[in-house]
Amino acid sequence: MPTIKPNPTAKHWDIFCTVVDNYGDIGVTWRLAKQLAAEYLLPVNLWVDDLHSFSHILPTLNPSLPQQTFNGVNIFQWNNPLDISYNAGQVVIEAFACELPEQVKTVIEQLHQCPQSQTPHWINLEYLSAEEWVEGCHGLPSTQMNGIKKWFYFPGFTHNTGGLICEKHILNDRIQWQANPNNKMALFADLGLHGIKVNDTVISVFSYETDALPALIHHWQTSATAIHALVPKGRSLTSLASVLNCDTQNLIPGQQFSLGNLTVHILPMTDQIGFDRLLWSADFNIVRGEDSFLRAQWAAKPFIWHIYPQEDDYHLVKLEAFMKIYCDNLPAEIATPWREVNLAFNQGDQNAIVSYWQQLNSVILPLQQHAINWPNNALNDADLASRLVQFVKNS
CATH class of the missing domain: 3.40.50.2000 (Glycogen Phosphorylase B;)
Incomplete structure (x- = not known):
């Protein structure tokens, strides 16, 4: 069992992704992680459950290594339960409703119950859609059973949505x-x-x-x-x-x-x-x-x-x-x-x-x-x- 380290002063972002259809979900989260690291100088940890499929779009990735760094992004093997120490940061992104590990939820709840600490922003990054209802749902919070807010972030094509992944260059x-x-x-x-x-x-x-x-x-x-x-x-x-x-x-x-x-x-x-x-x-x-x-x-x-x-x-x-x-x-x-x-x-x-x-x-x-x-x-x-x-x- 890994060590759980609640750390409200950490400024890194954690992105959790399960690989679906080999390349789709990981393709989106990998681009987002790289862009956050390159353009906003944010420390980013990308947790992925299938490094073998990931390696098809990142050939230098070694699927047998549980921790490695590319393009300024720390890539971690996401096993269930986690067997790598989790250190809470500023933001945790649950990509495409992939369901955070229980250890991570536990850390978020511990921080939420401690008045002196800052609970990480918990964001569910949804799939891209051009449907009209997306504007009404983008950016809304959902209060979990423990009182923590999880925010729903919807990419989209209008000003009132979360936008589209596109590097500045x-x-x-x-x-x-x-x-x-x-x-x-x-x-x-x-x-x-x-x-x-x-x-x-x-x-x-x-x-x-x-x-x-x-x-x-x-x-x-x-x-x-x-x-x-x-x-x-x-x-x-x-x-x-x-x-x-x-x-x-x-x-x-x-x-x-x-x-x-x-x-x-x-x-x-x-x-x-x-x-x-x-x-x-x-x-x-x-x-x-x-x-x-x-x-x-x-x-x-x-x-x-x-x-x-x-x-x-x-x-x-x-x-x-x-x-x-x-x-x-x-x-x-x-x-x-x-x-x-x-x-x-x-x-x-x-x-x-x-x-x-x-x-x-x-x-x-x-x-x-x-x-x-x-x-x-x-x-x-x-x-x-x-x-x-x-x-x-x-x-």
Whole structure:
């Protein structure tokens, strides 16, 4: 059993994260932790229950070490019960309702009962949503049985929400990267991708399983110009087993398949910087979950969002809410095919996805311009980390 050390003078932040779907939740919390450490010079402890999955997006991480530090962030193995001493700091973040360890709750309660001490700000960081109800719930406290307040923090797209994760430098980095085509060509070479010419169409694919993907693959084969689909091993590739006529589990990064005018490239996993640059380098991005969904927006390229499936198709409600915001000032001839492509991909509609993809391709240039303008509109003057720091100061 670890030593419990209530320390009301400590100024560090603790972020607790359980790894869901391999990379989604940890992708968000890792970006947030890095940004808090780099831009606000905050000592940050990131507690993670699955360091092996984490290491796929942080290759230098050693899954067998219980404590290590990268990018100014202390990374701890979160076992249940905790077997590492917990020292309470200024803020404790429960990412995506992951449920804090009992030892941590005990420390928070001890500090709350001591008049001379300061109870850490206990924050539940929720999933990103564009739904209207988020504004009414963001920043509300929930009093626990022991009288402690837990604050609910909702990321979102409006001024009255918690904002969106976006490092202060990332948009300028992207603009500089995209200004020189040599950058993307060098990246493709580093990833072991061959045969891509500078003016070829490149589509990155990072989705869940869906019948819509093989339908698009078949359609892309008949393109009048060269298309390259970049697909990492995992759930997207599983959907393509029948198309590629092989066991996708045995494929290795660097392999490629020529299908008419389409080449399917098997991608290696990359760290988050590498993933950002991949999205910047593609002409169209198919992304999933939350982290890659936002990074596709900062890439300023047209995209499909494959949202995580939920019971009773509630994920489609969340998709519709985002599409309403994203298409707010788009003419119908542009907005309609983009909306329908996203719906068809999420519903696995093979016929609709091809029909609307053809329509979307005819308006790809104005859609591209909209994608370029979108990041500044979406940020609403302040990113999530900035709003979160201010939220703690005001609470």
